[in-house]
Structures are given as structure tokens and as C-alpha cells.
Amino acid sequence: MIDYKNELNPAQYEAATTLEGPMLVIAGAGSGKTRTVVYRLANMVEQGISASNILLLTFTRKAAQEMQNRAAQLLGQSAAMVGGVQGGTFHAFAYSILRMHKPDGYEGDLSVMDSADAAGALKHCKDMLSLGKGDRSFPKTQTVMGLLSKARNKELTVEDVLRREAFHLASYAGDLSKISESYRGFKRKHSLMDYDDLLFELERLLKSNPELLEYYRDRFKYIMVDEFQDTNLVQARLVRLLGGGHRNVMAVGDDAQSIYAFRGANVQNILDFPDMFPGTKIVKLEENYRSVQPVLNLTNAILDDAPQAFHKKLFTRREGGQTPHVMRPLSDLTQASMVTSKVSELLRTYPPEEIAVLFRAGYQSYHVEMQLGKLGVKFKKYGGVRYADAAHVKDVLSYIRLVVNPLDLPAFQRMASLVKGIGAKTCLKLYEAAQKADRSVLHKACARYPELQEDFKLLEQLRTKPLTPAGLTSAVIEHYQPRLEANYPDDYPRRQHGLEQLVQIAASYNDVDLMLSDLCLEDPTTDKGEDISAVTLSTIHSAKGLEWAAVLLIDLVEDRFPSRHAMNKAEDFEEERRLMYVACTRARDYLGLFVPATIYDRSGGGNTPANPSPFVRDLPDHLYEDWRENFTGTLTRREASMPSFRPAPAYKSTGKPAGAGAESATGSLGNGGKPASGYCTHKIFGKGKIIQHVPPDKYRVNFPGFGLKVIMAQYLTME
DNA sequence: AGCATTACCATTTTT
DNA sequence: TGGTAATGCT
Numbered sequence A: 001m002i003d004y005k006n007e008l009n010p011a012q013y014e015a016a017t018t019l020e021g022p023m024l025v026i027a028g029a030g031s032g033k034t035r036t037v038v039y040r041l042a043n044m045v046e047q048g049i050s051a052s053n054i055l056l057l058t059f060t061r062k063a064a065q066e067m068q069n070r071a072a073q074l075l076g077q078s079a080a081m082v083g084g085v086q087g088g089t090f091h092a093f094a095y096s097i098l099r100m101h102k103p104d105g106y107e108g109d110l111s112v113m114d115s116a117d118a119a120g121a122l123k124h125c126k127d128m129l130s131l132g133k134g135d136r137s138f139p140k141t142q143t144v145m146g147l148l149s150k151a152r153n154k155e156l157t158v159e160d161v162l163r164r165e166a167f168h169l170a171s172y173a174g175d176l177s178k179i180s181e182s183y184r185g186f187k188r189k190h191s192l193m194d195y196d197d198l199l200f201e202l203e204r205l206l207k208s209n210p211e212l213l214e215y216y217r218d219r220f221k222y223i224m225v226d227e228f229q230d231t232n233l234v235q236a237r238l239v240r241l242l243g244g245g246h247r248n249v250m251a252v253g254d255d256a257q258s259i260y261a262f263r264g265a266n267v268q269n270i271l272d273f274p275d276m277f278p279g280t281k282i283v284k285l286e287e288n289y290r291s292v293q294p295v296l297n298l299t300n301a302i303l304d305d306a307p308q309a310f311h312k313k314l315f316t317r318r319e320g321g322q323t324p325h326v327m328r329p330l331s332d333l334t335q336a337s338m339v340t341s342k343v344s345e346l347l348r349t350y351p352p353e354e355i356a357v358l359f360r361a362g363y364q365s366y367h368v369e370m371q372l373g374k375l376g377v378k379f380k381k382y383g384g385v386r387y388a389d390a391a392h393v394k395d396v397l398s399y400i401r402l403v404v405n406p407l408d409l410p411a412f413q414r415m416a417s418l419v420k421g422i423g424a425k426t427c428l429k430l431y432e433a434a435q436k437a438d439r440s441v442l443h444k445a446c447a448r449y450p451e452l453q454e455d456f457k458l459l460e461q462l463r464t465k466p467l468t469p470a471g472l473t474s475a476v477i478e479h480y481q482p483r484l485e486a487n488y489p490d491d492y493p494r495r496q497h498g499l500e501q502l503v504q505i506a507a508s509y510n511d512v513d514l515m516l517s518d519l520c521l522e523d524p525t526t527d528k529g530e531d532i533s534a535v536t537l538s539t540i541h542s543a544k545g546l547e548w549a550a551v552l553l554i555d556l557v558e559d560r561f562p563s564r565h566a567m568n569k570a571e572d573f574e575e576e577r578r579l580m581y582v583a584c585t586r587a588r589d590y591l592g593l594f595v596p597a598t599i600y601d602r603s604g605g606g607n608t609p610a611n612p613s614p615f616v617r618d619l620p621d622h623l624y625e626d627w628r629e630n631f632t633g634t635l636t637r638r639e640a641s642m643p644s645f646r647p648a649p650a651y652k653s654t655g656k657p658a659g660a661g662a663e664s665a666t667g668s669l670g671n672g673g674k675p676a677s678g679y680c681t682h683k684i685f686g687k688g689k690i691i692q693h694v695p696p697d698k699y700r701v702n703f704p705g706f707g708l709k710v711i712m713a714q715y716l717t718m719e
Numbered sequence B: 001a002g003c004a005t006t007a008c009c010a011t012t013t014t015t
Numbered sequence C: 001t002g003g004t005a006a007t008g009c010t
Helices: A011-017 A033-045 A061-083 A090-101 A115-128 A142-152 A158-165 A167-189 A197-209 A210-219 A234-241 A268-276 A293-303 A332-347 A362-375 A391-404 A408-417 A422-434 A437-448 A452-463 A470-487 A492-507 A512-521 A570-584
Strands: A023-027 A054-057 A086-088 A222-225 A249-253 A282-285 A325-328 A355-358 A378-381 A535-539 A549-554 A585-593 A598-602 A605-609 A625-629 A635-637 A679-682 A686-694 A698-703 A707-712 A717-719
Touching: A011 A033, A011 A282, A023 A033, A023 A268, A033 A054, A033 A222, A033 A249, A054 A090, A054 A605, A061 A332, A090 A197, A090 A234, A090 A512, A115 A142, A115 A167, A115 A408, A142 A158, A142 A167, A142 A197, A158 A167, A197 A210, A197 A234, A210 A234, A222 A234, A234 A249, A234 A268, A249 A268, A293 A570, A293 A585, A332 A355, A332 A362, A332 A549, A332 A585, A332 A598, A355 A362, A362 A378, A362 A535, A391 A408, A391 A452, A391 A470, A391 A492, A391 A512, A408 A422, A408 A452, A408 A598, A422 A437, A437 A452, A452 A470, A470 A492, A470 A512, A492 A512, A549 A570, A570 A585, A570 A686, A679 A698, A686 A707
Parallel strands: A023 A249, A023 A282, A054 A086, A054 A222, A222 A249, A325 A585, A325 A625, A355 A535, A355 A549, A378 A535, A549 A585
Antiparallel strands: A598 A605, A625 A635, A679 A686, A679 A717, A686 A698, A698 A707
16 A cells, blocks of 8 residues: 555645546646656555546657556556556547547548648648649748648637738738648548547547447546646547546646647646636645756746746755856857767766756757767757658558558558659559559559559558568568668668667557557657667757756757747747746756857858847846856856846745736736737837836837847837 | 759747 | 759650
């Protein structure tokens, strides 16, 4: 038996032992959220609840895995029972149900498209409508895909999305709607679903089929949803549908860590949870077990003037600890060297897997990667471009997909295109012939392209004899080998190694179908080399939920972080702030913030001066040590006696009441204050866009050419 | 029709 | 910088 009372703090205990009824757990960063959920799972099993009656929805597969592992550790013997907990991402969960209950309107076997498949389909639709031909400013396929997906995720019309965030494309609204329509038809016709469809179709299925809904409500008597602040509207409705009967729903989240608004996540969901399930018990976890006090002081300061609905002040009992560093290299190039030498220094104290370098966008780690490579420091990178070098994996997977579903269009296109001489047009012709079982056309093609014939032969062969997923995968790889060597002459050994790992992954599945759905919905590269000890390079988004002893955060300058694209709307700016918060709260002992004085900018012709990020500028300077790189490459610490140009920090030890957001005109949490918006003029800087009201009497304004400034209202003329 | 070359463009984050 | 789409060649 586990001694819950002693191993958990009072708030955690309450969350872990309240099993019935709706509950909302507001879990501050590092407050032992996973621990709480795991203990709750253990408690449920101990109370005799069958694991198969528990549904645990997490944001990533990694998180799900982590919870199961830790629950297994905790429970020891009964670990196997916890393994029976249903769960995963919303998308994977949706697909597992949709595979068993095909929704109306789909013919044949369903296939899920990953983003590359979806882009291909979208491009096809665009070409069919011959839209944007010869128009250079017509949005690119990727852009179109982003816009359509955003519209669906936020449940807005394409016009609305364009008006709100891509005004320069407003004239294409009609064309984009047409493409959207055509894309919808295309998916229906070929039984394809993209990521967004999985959620909407599951909702449609459950709504149109009350008996099925009843079945699943009974099946999943206890529901837990992790990272609730990152759910979008459909996801929240799905939770309401599934939890509607028994109401045993626990949502865990932190509104201060909501960083997925760009893909439709709605902070309002977590605020509205108590309305969705009246009688919700609210538990706040505020004790931080992760970071030392100096790090925590800094992260608390980041949130200081952000509007928060669920106000919390994190505290820790971890005494002492190092004050965070702000490092100011001369350029982004020397930043890379400084980061590398800091990493080397840290490696004397910590193992590599306890060190992470974080950044806003995937490309920003480029220099650091080079430097680390030079010194022979092993690292693994998460986030950023994923499928660029995974083309070979996708090739192999398309064969397997075609074995399972002969009419999987994207897979067919991929396989056929591997044959030299077959392009997009021929692909489609062949596919149509295959669909109609038109033997003559296929025979002709096979005669013309012997490689294609071999492909077909292989598929038929593999279909007849049932193999294990691993056996199937090896067979395909063997067949694919010559093409691997032909297509990637320069680096096929490396890719071959990756394929061997694919066989390893396949070996852990009994069911090919399940393996395919997992691999389509998860990033296959994540599983690679998980066991190798290495320094982590990661985008902040991919770092969510993880922690390291030492965290280095790079490129903290305007236009990089906050991203240039987030400088137009107050709510986007607030999301960047939360991103900064998430990044800094990953650190346990050491936090290093890197602020290069210049960055490479090709429009400016090389290195141009950069403004330090407002997230660093606004920090009270007693919270960090300030180190600057000299031209000689040495470091100087700015002495405390040196004057600070910053006014006394607007820092109240009492913290602000929850309603404070209303008086600061940001109001990005909805009700209350009006959002700071519109333009103003300054005598020297000219016209600028108002980003944020800085109480009581200042505004943060983005002036084109000058960057972000905080200016007293009396010097500004409003428009 | 496919494929190589060139010219140009726009730059985030992810299931 | 690199990826993408129009252009031109086979």
C-alpha cells in the first residue's frame, strides 16, 4: 500500500484521492503534476477500478509513456494493470475509435494523411482548379494549408482568418475557399482524413450515434486530460461528450503555460471548465519542486504583469542555488561559441542528458549545432524540420500502407513516384486504373516500367501471407534497398541505419494497423536514439513538460524571441511571454539567458544590431548576473554599482489579484478590459502599433525600424 | 510528360 | 538560407 498522505503535499493529496466528480487541477510549472496524476492512477487501481475503464488523454506520446513508466515504478507488481490504461493523444485516440466505427460517407478503408500527404493533396486540388497560375504572390501550398488548418482549428471561416492574421492575402479569400471545398471533396472521395478530420469526425460519430456514445461513456468511466490549456474547441467538446454521463473528469493544466494558440488552442477552455461541469472542484498546486529559488524568482517575474486568470505564486523550499546569468555575446556567431564553452563547463558537473539548449524556432540552433559538432559533443535535436531526412522512412511506410490498404492514394503516389519516369500525372492515371481494376492499363505500365511490376508483385506476395509487423517491415526494406542506394547515394548508410531502427520499432507491435496509425500520428524520429546520452537541443514547444539541471536559452532578441510575427497583436505577444515562461521553468539549477548584441540579417546585409528581448529588458536586474563579452573574447560582469537605466521595478511582493488583468488594458483573457490595440504616433519614432498597456501609464509600442519601446502615454498621440 | 535549371521569395511553433 | 514554382530542355 502507498502512503499517499505522506508522499504527497496536501493539494496533491486532494487531487489524487478525489476520484469521483469533476475536478480541475491548476498545476504550476514543476509542481509535481505528473507525480500527482501517477499517484491518482495508482490510487484508482488500488481502489479496484479496472485500468481499462480509465482514459488518460495526454498531449504527446512521450508524456503518456512517462506517466505509465512512473506508475509502473510506483506500483511494482500491479504495473501490468496500469499498462491497460487507455490513452494517448486526442488524435491517436480518435483514430483508434474511427478505425472500428467508420463514419458515414466514407468508402473503402480509411487512411490518415500526415502533413506531407495533406500538402500533396492540397496542391493537387489547387492545380485542378488552376488557381494561382502565374501569380507569384499567390500563397504557397504550405501557407494555404496552414490557413485552412487554422480556420478549422479555431472554427472560423477562411475569410475571418485572413482578416485577422494575413490581411495581405485578403484578396485571395474566394480562391482559398474554393480550394478548401475541393480539398474536402477530394478527401471524401479517397477516404482520407487529415489530422483535423480525426477530431471532427469523432465528434460527428459520437453525436450521431447515441448508443455508441453510451458505450464509450460506460467504457471510460474515469477520464483524465493533461495539458488542458492546450486543447482546442473540438477537443473540449469531445471531453464534454465523453464525460457527460458520469462526470468523472479531471482536467490538469496551467493557463500560464498555454503556448499553442497558433494552432487553435483556446485558453478559455480551462477557464470555462467549471461551467462545463458545474460543481467542479478546483485544486491548485503551487509548491515548486523543480527549480532553485533564484530561478523561481526570475520565472515569477516573467509572469508578473501578465494577465492570469488563475493567479498563483509559486514557491519552493529549495534553498540557495545559483543566480541566473544573462550573457551578452557580441554576435550570434560568438553566441554559439559561448554556449558551447558553457556546455563544456557544465559537462564537468552534469551528465549530458541534464543539459539543454532551447530556442524559439528550429533554425536558430544552426550555429550551436556546428560548434558542438566541432568539439565532438554529442547532441540530439527535437523540433524544427522533421521529415526532411526521413523521406526513406516514409517510402518504406507507403509499401506497408499499401499492403494493408491497396487504395491508399498518398501511399500509392509515393511508391509509384519512386520509379524513374513516373511523375504526378502517370501516378494518378495508374491509381485510377487500379481503382477500377483496369488490368490492361496496369499491364501496359508494368511492361514499360519493370520496377513497378516488381513493386506490385511484392505487394501481392505480402498480402497473401500474414507476417508480423517486423517481418513485413524487413521484407519491404529488403525490396527497397536498391532504390535507397540509388536515391540517396551520398548518405544511404545513415538512412539504412534509420530503417533498421524502424524494424526495431515494428517488433514492439503485434498489429500492423496499430503500428501504422502510431507512426502516422507520431514523429518517428523522436524514438531514435532515445537511449544515447547526449545534450539536448530543442525548440521550446518540444521541451514542454521536460526539465533539465541546466538550461541555456539563446537568441533572446527582438524579432527572434519574441518572433517578428508575434509583434502585431497583444494576444500573440502574451503567448510569447508564456513561451518564455515555459522555457525558463525547465531549469532546475542553472539558467543561462543569451542575448547577442548583433544578429545575422540578410536584408540588412550581414550583422545588424539587435535589441534585447523585452522579456530580458523587463526583468528586475537584481534577479540575474549580467555578463558581457568583450572584443577580446573575455567576459566582464556588470557591477552592481553601475547605474541601471531601468526605472524601479513595478514589483509588488503581494502579487496582483486575479482581476488585475482588467485594469491593464491587455485583457487578453477575455472578459473585462479592452485589448490594447490600434496605432499611435511618437515625435521621434513616428507611427507605431500598440502592443500592450504597461500599467499604470505606459504603452509598449512596435515602431517599424525602431523595434519595441515602452513609452509614457503623455508622449504618444493615439489614433 | 518528366526532369534539370533558374529565379525568386519568405522566413514559427505541432498533432 | 533553402525550398518552391515557373521556365526551358529532353
